Amino acid sequence: MTEQKLNTGIISIEDFPQGCPLPYSVLDTTHINAAYPEQKLEIRGGGYGSDAAAHPSNATQFYVLTDRGPNADFDGIAGKGKQFLVPDYTPSIGLFELHADGKIIKVKEILLKDSNGNPISGLPNPKAFGGTNEVPYDINGQPMTVNPDLPFDEVTNPVKSDINGLDPEGLAALKDGSFWISDEYGPHLVHYDADGVEIARINPFA
Numbered sequence: 001m002t003e004q005k006l007n008t009g010i011i012s013i014e015d016f017p018q019g020c021p022l023p024y025s026v027l028d029t030t031h032i033n034a035a036y037p038e039q040k041l042e043i044r045g046g047g048y049g050s051d052a053a054a055h056p057s058n059a060t061q062f063y064v065l066t067d068r069g070p071n072a073d074f075d076g077i078a079g080k081g082k083q084f085l086v087p088d089y090t091p092s093i094g095l096f097e098l099h100a101d102g103k104i105i106k107v108k109e110i111l112l113k114d115s116n117g118n119p120i121s122g123l124p125n126p127k128a129f130g131g132t133n134e135v136p137y138d139i140n141g142q143p144m145t146v147n148p149d150l151p152f153d154e155v156t157n158p159v160k161s162d163i164n165g166l167d168p169e170g171l172a173a174l175k176d177g178s179f180w181i182s183d184e185y186g187p188h189l190v191h192y193d194a195d196g197v198e199i200a201r202i203n204p205f206a
Helices: none
Strands: 025-032 040-045 051-054 061-065 071-076 079-084 092-098 104-111 135-137 168-173 179-183 189-192 198-202
Touching: 051 168, 061 168, 071 135
Parallel strands: 079 135
Antiparallel strands: 025 040, 051 061, 061 092, 071 079, 092 104, 168 179, 179 189, 189 198
């Protein structure tokens, strides 16, 4: 058998473009970056990026899903976690429509709500209800607490959580107008009606 020699030399290297920049709005630049105090913190208002799903009955429309809102890795006095830069942010579903001229128009936004119709947040779930155990920090790098007017204390004033909080990652749109959303906190699978109100939640910790 004749031994073949492989040519392992590099012929050429080509730099492929990594997509194109997408527009965003700057919400705030007035705060010091708690993780890097020599820098100002730029809080950006982005868009939808967690997932997308085709409209089940309208070929020109599709749904897209936000994440849990602007956040940044942070290691503070209560341990490793995330800074929630817009703590009252509510994850949502956007309905978009593709027009014949190529334009994509936002038709409506569906805010996600708990079973009582109250908007949810992107804050972590309680430890017994979610698997990440992330500590939420505010924009100044302080733990977000149950009573925001008092300092953090593990017993008397623990970190704030949201039992309905969601870190959305996956989306399915059903013919009846409802949605299933997968979440990275629990993880959970949550069923929402057409108005974004929670119908049911599948949670391995429940």
